[in-house]
Amino acid sequence: MGILNGNPKDEPLHYGEIYHIWMYSATEKSSISTYQLYLSHAGDHDLKRLLNNLIKQARQAAAECDELLVHNGIMPPPSLPERPSVSLEEIPIGARFSDVEIMVGVAKDLAAGMVACSQITGSSIRIDVGLLFSKYYALILASNATALSLSKEKGWIVPPPLQIQRPEH
Incomplete structure (x- = not known):
């Protein structure tokens, strides 16, 4: 039996998988901090x-990635400190993010997350790693659909130029 046969959890990670899992965990931990700031x-x-x-999804992904890293003898990235909850009224008006600005940041993060998950899934040779990031892709895709619907409903979306007049066929 070869080194890459059998239980995927017993197979070694290649260096690309290690890097991507570590970076994904670090990114998710950063997202937790950013989304806590946005909540305020x-x-x-x-x-x-x-x-x-x-935030819940990011915590779960970071925990799963960290568990995978530790199981393979890799030290996971550090977590950022929890942000304190602040009332919106405590933030000066000129220093506040608007809901539109928050949604643009979230949409950017979701788009980048889908790209990252696709890349990691495609470059993985361990089936469990590919499936894990396929799961994250599906969760991000669902969150993206929610964010897009919310942006349309609230009038927050700024669409690119729309094709008003279409050629007749």
């Missing part, structure tokens, strides 16, 4: 619910 600035209830869901 958000005024919209639906946006706060989305941010809380994204």
Whole structure:
């Protein structure tokens, strides 16, 4: 039996997998901190619910990636300190992020997350790693659909130029 046959959890990670898992964990930990900051600035209830869901997903992904790293003898990246909860009224008006700005940041993060998960899934030779990042891709895709629907509903989306007149066929 070869080194890459059998239980995927017993197979070695290649250096690319190690790097990507480590960086994904670090990115998710950074996202937790950023989304906690956004929560203090958000005024919209639906946006706060989305941010809380994204924090929950990021915590789960970071924990799973860290567990995978530790199981393979790799020290995971450090977590950032928890941000304190702050009331929106305590933040000066000129220093606040608007709900639109928060949603643009979230949309950018979700798009980058889908690209990262696709790249990691495609470059993995361990089946369990590929499946783990396929799961993250699916979660991000669902969150992206929620964010897009929310942006359209609230009038926060700034669309690129739209094709108003279409050629007749």
